[in-house]
Amino acid sequence: xxxxxxxxxxxxxxxxxxxxxxxxxxxxxxxxxxxxxxxxxxxxxxx
Amino acid sequence: xxxxxxxxxxxxxxxxxxxxxxxxxxxxxxxxxxxxxxxxxxxxxxxxxxxxxxxxxxxxxxxxxxxxxxxxxxxxxxxxxxxxxxxxxxxxxxxxxxxxxxxxxxxxxxxxxxxxxxxxxxxxxxxxxxxxxxxxxxxxxxxxxxxxxxxxxxxxxxxxxxxxxxxxxxxxxxxxxxxxxxxxxxxxxxxxxxxxxxxxxxxxxxxxxxxxxxxxxxxxxxxxxxxxxxxxxxxxxxxxxxxxxxxxxxxxxxxxxxxxxxxxxxxxxxxxxxxxxxxxxxxxxxxxxxxxxxxxxxxxxxxxxxxxxxxxxxxxxxxxxxxxxxxxxxxxxxxxxxxxxxxxxxxxxxxxxxxxxxxxxxxxxxxxxxxxxxxxxxxxxxxxxxxxxxxxxxxxxxxxxxxxxxxxxxxxxxxxxxxxxxxxxxxxxxxxxxxxxxxxxxxxx
Numbered sequence: 001x002x003x004x005x006x007x008x009x010x011x012x013x014x015x016x017x018x019x020x021x022x023x024x025x026x027x028x029x030x031x032x033x034x035x036x037x038x039x040x041x042x043x044x045x046x047x
Numbered sequence: 048x049x050x051x052x053x054x055x056x057x058x059x060x061x062x063x064x065x066x067x068x069x070x071x072x073x074x075x076x077x078x079x080x081x082x083x084x085x086x087x088x089x090x091x092x093x094x095x096x097x098x099x100x101x102x103x104x105x106x107x108x109x110x111x112x113x114x115x116x117x118x119x120x121x122x123x124x125x126x127x128x129x130x131x132x133x134x135x136x137x138x139x140x141x142x143x144x145x146x147x148x149x150x151x152x153x154x155x156x157x158x159x160x161x162x163x164x165x166x167x168x169x170x171x172x173x174x175x176x177x178x179x180x181x182x183x184x185x186x187x188x189x190x191x192x193x194x195x196x197x198x199x200x201x202x203x204x205x206x207x208x209x210x211x212x213x214x215x216x217x218x219x220x221x222x223x224x225x226x227x228x229x230x231x232x233x234x235x236x237x238x239x240x241x242x243x244x245x246x247x248x249x250x251x252x253x254x255x256x257x258x259x260x261x262x263x264x265x266x267x268x269x270x271x272x273x274x275x276x277x278x279x280x281x282x283x284x285x286x287x288x289x290x291x292x293x294x295x296x297x298x299x300x301x302x303x304x305x306x307x308x309x310x311x312x313x314x315x316x317x318x319x320x321x322x323x324x325x326x327x328x329x330x331x332x333x334x335x336x337x338x339x340x341x342x343x344x345x346x347x348x349x350x351x352x353x354x355x356x357x358x359x360x361x362x363x364x365x366x367x368x369x370x371x372x373x374x375x376x377x378x379x380x381x382x383x384x385x386x387x388x389x390x391x392x393x394x395x396x397x398x399x400x401x402x403x404x405x406x407x408x409x410x411x412x413x414x415x416x417x418x419x420x421x422x423x424x425x426x427x428x429x430x431x432x433x434x435x436x437x438x439x440x441x442x443x444x445x446x447x448x449x450x451x452x453x454x455x456x457x458x459x460x461x462x463x464x465x466x467x468x469x470x471x472x473x474x475x476x477x478x479x480x481x482x483x484x485x486x487x488x489x490x491x492x
Contacts, residue, residue, distance in 0.1 A: 015058050022064035025238050026071055026195070033201030037322050044319030044374075 050123025053244035059180040065242035066173030066192035069128055072232045073135055073169040074199015076104055079158075081207040082224075085216035090151050100142070100158040107163025109416030112171050116409025117267055119168060124176040124243045131169030132236040138162025139229030147222035158225075170196065170412070173239070174392045175405030179246050182401070185393040186344075190336030193389040197329040203228075265399040267406035269472045275398050276411070278461045283391055284414035284421070285458030286351055289359070290328075290384025291422025292451040293377050296430065296444070297321045301374075304367045304441045312370075320374065327378040328385040335386025336393065344394040348462045351383040351390075356455040363448045367441040388415075398468055425450055 079101040086097045119127040141157025144150075173192050181188035210227060214220035270276050293300070298317040305312050312320070339347040358376040366373045391411060396404045429447035438445075 012056060015056065015061075019058055019060050019064075022061055022238065022242060025235075026064045026067040029071060029202045029235075030067075030195075030198050033198055033203075033205070034326075036205040037201050037326055040322035041319050041326060043315045044323055045316075046319075 050245045051125045051243065052247055053250075057244055059246070061242050062173070062177055062180045062244070063188065063191045065124075065128075065239040066177055067195040067198075068239040068242075069131055069169045069172060069236055070192050070195030071199045071202060072236050073131065073166045074196040075203035075207075075228070075232070076101065076108075076162075076166055077197075077200035078203035078207055079104070081204055081211070082221065085211055085221055086146075086151075086154070089146075089216060089218050089221060090149060092151065096151070100155050100162075103155060103159030104163035104166055105419055106416065107160055108166040108170060109413050111164045111167030112409035112412040113167075114409075115164075115168050116171055116406030117403070119171055119409070120175060120267070120403045120406045123245060124172050125240055127168050127172035128236065128240045128243060131165045131172055132233060132240060133165070135162050135165030135169060135236070136229045136233035138165060139225045139232065143222045143225035143229060145222075146218050146225055149218050154225075167409070167412075169236075171405050171409045173243065174408050175401065175403075176243060176245055178392060178396045178404055179401050184337070184340045185396050186339040186347075186390055187333070187337040189392040190333040190389040193336070193392075194329055194332035194385075196388075197325070197332055197385060201325065201329070263398070263400045263468060264402035264474045265407075265468055265472050266474055267403040267410060269474075270395075270399050270403070270407045270468075271410055273468050273472055275465055275468055276407070278465045279391065279394060279398075280411055280414045281461035282348055282352070282458045282465075283387060283411060284418045285454045285461070286348075286355070286384065286387035287415055287418035288422040288425070289355060289451045289455050289458075290381060290387070291418060292359075292426050292447060293380050294324065294328075294384070295423045295426045296447075297324055297377070300444055301377075303439070303443055304373060305370060307440050308367070308370075310370065320377075323374070324377060324381045327381040331382030331385035332389035335382060336389035339386075339390045339393060344390060344397050345462060345465060347386070347390055348394070349459065351387050352455045352459040352462060355380055355383045356452045356459070359448050359452045359455065363445060363452070398465070402474060 079098075083094070083097040086092055087094065115127075138157045138159075138161040141161060142154040143157075145153025145155075145157060174189055177188040177192055178185045207224065207228070210224045211220060214223045265273070298314075298321050301320050302312050302314075302317050335347060335351070358380050362373060362376045366376070392404065392408050395407050395411065399407050426447050429450065430443055433443045433446060
């Protein structure tokens, strides 16, 4: 986190919520893709 | 449009999801093959014709990244992400119109040309910004974004397939699928447009870390005149070509290698192998790129190219005698392939600074386009010629694997030739520039 003077401080609760939302926004579809991939990859050992 | 500067209290951890929202979307390009069979049957196309939108898209990716890089640096990441969103989504909408009216040229124009511009601008849009926010961990930051490009295909492949199953594989079903893709990606990418910010010029993203604008700075125009740029061009081209060597023929290769053994590989197991390679490709992007922050860029490319060549050698010599060995070597090679893509922006930043690193990266991506043509050409040509020569099993691939080792050695040498950029290419620091002006004024006076 950045301030004009160049020092760091922990994010405010509002920003923490935004960070969580943003990561979920991209994380959920990615998790779906990885899940589908793992399902397919297991065929190497079971197929 | 001026770049959006972060307000006080803005967290740098908001920038990677902004980048991911764009890369996860444009990574859909690698899932184009899902649309090929329905298009072929619905519009009566050949396999070569149905590949056209993807091929044009990749060509446009290279061209727009190379020629649009300076514009991206000038106008900032929000402008670039907006352009990427508009082009990529409207590409799908034009393709939807093409499918609905059964005008295939509209699909090629929409997805390939217009969408391809979105691919190129979108690919380079967050690179420079991420490096500025994470000067202490540039490899990890760009690794996250570029991992997203690999992840995009993982999401789109099952999602598009399910959509075509629901809507039907006739022209109207394909049109509806394109329409839903265009609208969904527009919404998904808008997060990136809304969230992305550049750090304030006077800021220091970490208390003890470096400032985003410290060190050597070289412009994009000047960078292409340095031997370092062309050494890295060769490094990337060789690394990507070697990765494509496995990727292009992964399924038939594992089947052929073990065809004459007691445990032949089935079609579904070969598909599982291809999926596992995709996972290694993605994991390598974030894993190896982050590791480069610890061991250095030159060392990590020594690993990609040197150990990569060794892995190819192991496959050539012992690949057909041990399935686990073959699989592990292929996975390592693919992880290096992904790592090579993800680490190159940080390598560029080390050599040329953050000043126009996005534009330099865009120009370097022409190496990817070249490898995209070179890799499949070598592998397919060699495989065909070996088949004609009467070879079978693992013998079909011996020559192409040896060529890959040679290419990796060339890349290794190019990496060894990389030295710090000569100061004559640096842009003058503001103070030096001011001093130069003063001297010039004094001389003219």
